[in-house]
Amino acid sequence: MAANSVDGVYNLAIDYGVDGSVPAGTPAGVEKLAYVHRVYNAIMGGGFDFAMEVIDANEFDRAVEGFRYLDLIEVANLLAELVGTYGGPDYDEEKEEVFDDLINESSLVIDAYRRKAGEVPSDFGL
Numbered sequence: 403m404a405a406n407s408v409d410g411v412y413n414l415a416i417d418y419g420v421d422g423s424v425p426a427g428t429p430a431g432v433e434k435l436a437y438v439h440r441v442y443n444a445i446m447g448g449g450f451d452f453a454m455e456v457i458d459a460n461e462f463d464r465a466v467e468g469f470r471y472l473d474l475i476e477v478a479n480l481l482a483e484l485v486g487t488y489g490g491p492d493y494d495e496e497k498e499e500v501f502d503d504l505i506n507e508s509s510l511v512i513d514a515y516r517r518k519a520g521e522v523p524s525d526f527g528l
Contacts (some may be wrong), residue, residue: 406527406528407528408516408519408528411432411435411519411526411527411528412435412512412515414432415432415435415436415438415439415515416439416443418433418436418439419435419436419437419438419439419442419443420439420440422440422461424436429524429526429527430525431471431518431519431522431525431526431527432527434464434467434468434471434472435468435472435511435515436468437461437464437465437467437468438468438472438511440457440461440465441453441457441461441462441465441481442465442505444456444457445505446505446506450484450498450501450502454485454489459485462481462482462485465481466478466481466485469481471518472511472515472517472518473514473517473518474511476504477501477504477505477510480497480500480501480504481501483497484497484501
């Protein structure tokens with residue numbers, strides 16, 4: 403599958419997310435999608451607590467930015483709030499449940515990516 407196809411770009415972003423780094427010169431949309439996948443895949447693989455243990459704070463910030471870029475504003479805002487209050491007295495487990503419900507929608511990220519790639523294909527090198 404070619405890296406400049408819609409599916410190829412998506413898979414490339416997943417690979418960058420796993421690695422935790424994005425090469426210089428990567429199109430902005432791919433970079434943002436990779437940051438989303440860095441956090442999204444950690445949460446999906448081990449839950450929110452696991453992600454908080456293995457993901458750096460700056461990576462969460464970039465993921466929040468990526469979710470906003472993909473127009474997943476509610477997900478972005480909840481993630482930012484949960485990360486900001488994690489381990490403290492203001493942490494709201496009910497909000498984590500809402501976040502889990504949103505993020506566990508099976509095609510959430512890929513659908514948002516496809517919409518955005520259709521709107522701004524150059525951001526993804528398409």
